[in-house]
Structure formats: C-alpha cells, structure tokens
Amino acid sequence: MINKIDSTITNVKIVSSCGISEPCDIFIANGKIIGIHKAGIVKPDGEVTDGNEMLAFPGFTDLHFHAGMGSINSIYKELETESRAALAGGYTYIRSHLIIGPDGSSGYLNVIDKIIENAQRVSYSDFSFNPMIGTDSQVGELDKLINKGINAYKIYYNAYQGDEGRKLGIYVDDDIDDIVIKALSTAAKYDNTRIIFHAEDNSTVKFFTAMEEKNNGLDAFNRGRPPIAEAIKIDKICRLAMRFKAKVHIAHISSIEAFETANKYREMGLDVSMETEPHYLFYDDSMWNLLGVYGKVNPPLRTKLDREFLIKKLSERKLDSISSDVNALTARQKMKNGDKYGNIWDASPGFDNIQMTLPRLITGFVSNGILTYEDLAYLLSERPADVIGIRNKGSISIGKDADIVLLNPKKIKKATEETLETVPGLDWNPELNKEFRGWPENIFLRGRKMLFDSKIQEKMDGKYVYIK
Template identity: 25%
Template sequence: MFDMLIKNGTVVFPDKVQTTNIGIKNGKITAIGDEFVSGANRIIDASGQYVFPGMIDVHVHFSDPGRDYWEGFRTGSQMMAAGGVTTFFDMPLNGIPSTINKEALYLKSDRGQAESYTDFALWGGLVPGNEADLAELAEEGVIGFKAFLSTTGNKEFENVDDVTLLNGMKIIAGLNKVLALHSESGPITDWLAARKIEAGQVSADDYLETRPIAAEAEAVQRALYYAEVTGCPLHFVHISSYEAIEKIEAAKKKGMNVTVETCPHYLLFNHDALSEFGPVAKCAPPLRKQEEQEKLIKLLIEQKFDMISSDHSPCTSDLKDSAVYNIFQAWGGISGGQFSFLSMLELALKYEIPFEQIAKITALNPAERFGLKAKGRIAEGYDADFVLVSTDESYTVREENFFAKNKISLYIGHTFPCKINSTINRGKLIFNDGGIQADGPEGEWIKPIQQIEIKS
C-alpha cells in the first residue's frame, strides 16, 4: 500500500523519458514501473503530463528575518512551490542580521523551519572580519559560503577585499565547502558609476555601461587565480557573458573544481527590457544586449552552464519606482523565483533542448554539487520531489497568480507555452491546480552530506 501513486506520467529520468508509474511511501520513491496501477491512499493520474524531479534553486534572497516585508520564508516558499521548486538555498544577505555567524544562522533556520512550505538549505557569508566564524558555520550545516567582489550597498554584508578573499578561500577549502561568488570588479563598476552620476547620466544605457562584461570577466579570472593558489572550490553565480564562461571553461579543462550558474532572465530578456520597463528590469550584472543574450542561449544548448538559478531578489514597490528614482538609485534585483522552471521549459521547447538536460541543470547537478544525497533525480530511494507540467497549456503571469509578497516582476504579462499543474515535496502535495494545498509549512532544513565536483 503506497501513500501516493502517480500513474501514467511521462517521467523525466536522468537518461530517458518514459511513461510509467511511481509509488511513494514515507516521503520516498519506493517503486517505479508499469506492474502496479492501484493500491494507494492517494492516486494522481498524470496522463498527458511530464513528471520532472522538483527543481533545486540554489540562489534565492528571502529577507527573513528582519526584512520579511520584502519577502519571507512563508510567501517565498509558497512562490517556489507554485514554480515547481521543492528545495531552495537562501542567501546570507538582505536579512537582518546577515548569516555570518552561528547565532545568525539559527535565527534564520528557526524562521525557515517554522514558515517554509518546501525544503531549504542556507548559505553562510564570507565578509571582512568573520573568517573565524567559517568553521563553526560549516559545522552547523551551511550549504556553502557566499562573497561579493563588487560593492554590495549593504552595510550588514560588505564585499571582500583581496586579503579576506584569499584567507577565506584557504579556510573554505580546508572545510571541504564551496565558495559562491558574485563576480564583478568593484573598482571598475564603482569608478564607472561615479563618473556617470557626477555627469548626471542616469539612463538605462548609462547603467549598462557602468557594469561592462570586462568587469565580470576580470573578477572571474582573478577569483580563478586565487582558487588555484588556495585550492578552494568555486561556484560562480548569475554569470551573464560569454567571455566569463570562456575563462571558467578553461579552468575546468585544467581540472579545477568550479561550477557556474546563469539565471533565466539573462536568457529570456535583454537590455531592451531595462530601457522599456525601467527599474523592474534592473539587476547586477545587468541584462545584456541581444547579441550577448543569443550567445548565452547557445551556451545553454551546449551545456556550458552547470545549473540554473533564479537569483530571486525582491523588494518593496518604492524601491522600484521609476518616477522617483534614477536607475542608479533603484533596487537592483529581479523578482522571479516562481518562473525559473517554466522559463527553462520555454527554452527547451523553442530550441529543442532534451528534457533530460533540463532535469539535469535544474535538479541533478545542484543536488550533486552541494551534497543533497536524497534529491535531484527520480529513482527508488530518493525523496519524492516532483513537478508535474503540461506542455499543451499556456500560462500568463499576472499579479493574482504571482505568489511573491510584493507583486513586482519583469515576468508579469509574460506568457509561457507550458503550465505547472502540481508540485510534490517528499510525497506531500503542496501546490495543485493554481493554489497551495498543504495544510501548513512542513519544509525541512536540508544539510549537505558531501559536496562533489560536477564533471563537464
């Protein structure tokens, strides 16, 4: 007797797509095959639907505690569930306090365990002055560490100087953890922005010119040199340029322990969106011009990105108000964690990318890179984490079907050629037919077992 039986779904495995049945017991996948068609407390007929492993989004910003009026674990996790995400990794900044020591980690984990509808992991931070806290954070279960190479604008979480970066990398390497880096050159971006602002040049084009591809490429190359010296595993977040990927690919070929993500907004949108819609499309690195966007799509097709993440970065409406703020004063971040998986399906359908490849970059690779032993694939013994989708229906984003706390997103008005019908986390139906189905938050704080290198 199963707790749940998913019948007749077109299941996306790591190496094939096959119509079959999945039996679930105690939150785990216990049987896969055609020989059983009944005998469950709950039966879901997935005929005509694809069954993917639930997405693992390794890069979100829920500002809980302290700024949960931007986004908290409750609304954020519901939004994730609506987008087919069954595990998210919350970044260490934007909340108050930032997650840079053990006490702050447990303030955040307590909030997550009380409020999250899906499973989650927590990043720790590397900032000037907290090198002595890194070992304790690792021992307590952070998924890895995050640092900025460019100015953050956040006094709670400052960017690292070169000495802090080298010291931190050496410590993190010894802890067998991964360092995630926001890689833009602070000296380049700060210098260019100061010149523009002094001249009163504050348009969308001006903002793009202050964060050039050269700033990203320089920071990536510098980090790779430092990693070579220290032996630190690296994960590059939200990479937005072909030139940066060239440097990362060269490092991988040398045998370095490096992975890279990009975000759906760099693939679906370009700089024209910032010019047209204003601050709602502002992020860092910025949306690139169409020519660079096309290069990034080609890199996606060629499997040069190890994973996809949302970099969901919400705020309140006053921080995105184009009538009040020039582009440099507006908050930089795209709110769109609900739409990452749909975005990848849109790209897969448009460019004929195999669904197995989409499952790999949204679930399998994140799970393997960050040591989530029971997640990331549909196989017996793994957590029963699924997203059921239809490619025969479209889905238009509106404020009323966007589950984030603040309904401000570049994606509003966008129509996807596919639709998420259900999301299941450890055998529990948490999203179905357009609404949250779970009785309450039952997400678990997931801690890594062993972090490994993704083989290209």
C-alpha cells in the same frame, strides 16, 4: 519492495537529463521514492494521484535565493512569501543567502540555530542557508559551521563594500582579499563545501560608472558596470581556488567575458560551477522601452549578443544552473522617488523570476527547439543538486526524496495577478497577461501534495537540509 506504501503517482512520463520514460507509476513511502514501475504492472496503493501521462520532473533546486536582507527579522516574512512562490514554480529546494547585517557581523554561531528553527515554521520549500562571509569574525567560524552541516557560503568580491553594502546589510571588512583567502583555504579541507561568489571588481565599476553616470538607460548602466569587472574578479577567484583546490561557484554569469574567464579554469581542472538567471536569457540592455528602471540588476543586463551566447551555452550544458537571484521589490521600491523611465543610477536592483521560470523556459526555448525537456531536468534539478552536494534530491530515483513536479506541456495559461502568487514585483512584471505553456499542475514535496490543480495547499512543510 517495502509493503507499506503511503502514496502512488500513476501514469507519468519521468524526465531526466538522459531522456523521457514511457508511462510509469511512482511508489512513495515515508517521503522517499521506493519503487518505479511501468504503468499498470504493480497495483497502486495508498493515496493515488493519476498523472494522466503528464511529464514528471524532479523538484527544482535554486542555488541563488534571497529572503530578507539586513537583519534576522527580515528573513521570516520574506521567506514565507517567496518560498510559497518558489514552490508554485516547482522549486522544492532553495538555497537562501543569509545576509543579516549587524546581527551577524560578529559571527553566526550564536544565532544560526534559532534562525533555522524559526525559518522552518514559515517555509513552503525545503531550504538551506548560504551565510554571507565578509568579516574576520565570520570567516573564523567556518570550520564549526561546516561541521554543523552548512556547506556553502556567499562572498561579495568586492562589490558592495563600504556604505553601499551596509545600506543593504552587507558588512564587508576593508581587507576582503584576506577574507577570500581564508575562506578558500578553509573550504578546501572539506569535500562537500563550496564558496559562492558575486564577482565584480569595485574599482573598475567606480571608474566606468563615473564615465557613464551622466547618461541614462540600461545600456549606460551596462557600460558603467562592464563585463570586465566580472572577469577581473572571476580570474582572481579561480587562480586562488586552483592554489587551494577549493570548490567555487560563480553567481549570475551575465556575459561572454565572464563565462569564458571561468570556463578557462574549468578546462584546467578547477571545480568551478556557473549559474545564470532568467533575466539574462529573456532581456538585454536594448529593452529600455519595455523595462525602464525595472530592468536594473547587478550585474547588469548585457547586450543581445551576450544573451544569445548564454542561451547557446545552456543548450550545450556548459552552464550548471538556471537560478533565480530572487530579490523581489515593488514598483515603488524599484523606482524610489522616480518613475519607470527615471534615473537608472538611483533605482534599486532586483528581479523576481521564480514562479514563472518553468513556463517561460518551455514557451520561449523548448517549444522553439532551442532547449529540450531533458536540458531543463539537467539545469533546474540534476546539475544544481550535484553542484551543491545534496544527495537525496535532484532526480526521480529510488531512495531519493519524492520531490516531483507534474505538468502538461500543452496546457496554456495566462499569467495574471489572480493566477500567480502575490509577491513584491508583481505590480511591474512585464510578463503579466501573456500566455505560457508548461505550468506546474501538481507538486509533491517529500511525497506530500503541496500543489494540486495549480493551487497551493496551505501547508508550510519546508525543512532545513544539513549537508556534510
């Protein structure tokens, strides 16, 4: 063992996808885990944190995060606020989609280094960007961006084309099929590059929306943006990826049809990964009285049957990640000019889940025997890190970054505006004033204590992670 130890976390039970250990001590130097021993065997050194037999999870990885949309300047304030909430939820590494509207429509190479430099000054979590690819200029830069260590990219295929997308800063060429083919063929040349897709067929959405837009409610919105719109585009994405042998990731799987379409190609040998989000696990389109327009999200909340199916697939580890798709909006931003039970078609889509994901999963699923702690380590840490190709995170192992989340699964705390980080959306969060178990107590980012006794330490210590 290296003699110089910076810190020791004693007496914790390490959670992995394979099991939960007996009480252990974790030794840390230079931000890395350098030793793991049975508790009490090796004398602790450096700064010592007594884990009191808490569970120790590897820091979580979020593959689908939004910090700013529409311009470069929108990134920094939102990254500071949202990464702080992410860290409070145990997310030590986030992949934020880079969607900067006209600032990036002609490409990223001239601006990416400055964006990363400035973003590192405000982020609480480690992070990487997934630049959105929607124009010929952007896709033409892929080789150079990949060689810089930017290894994942977001494509809206082909939702949000035209004016609908431009209002959000999503600039997409008319011939998006050409962009998709060029992106997949380029990404296929690199072992550790993955294209992330928002898969909804725009023509199908327009057709069914026209049929439903005189109706209101989450169920009407589901019918107007149906699962077949996901399935059509997932099928085409996977067919093309098979042709080029490219790695692809399907964002926000919301339905049985979407999962089964992608899974068909996985069984044929395609490297296709899939995520779902907490809102698809806890809510469905029958919950209009609870959620109103706050429940609007793209793709929509589906039926109870879809929700139960996704939970089952998580328990079977057939989905690869529970991501957040953070798009935090205040009640006023969600409702626009309406009210909670106003017109669903006029409302803004988006949820903020990230700081409550862990306690909600533990309270809702682990406590009921539907998922296990080992499943959570797989879905929140190990598998998403593997999907995105980050080798120094994802597990509590010697040589990995000392990203560690300690929690007492029996401790119960109420979710209130005082106990949660302040983010847009807290003013309408339907889970406020409910009790949950399994909140993070201490969080370490590369060995530095960033959350202690459930309180964030004022250290913006996030670093950009390049992956080649």
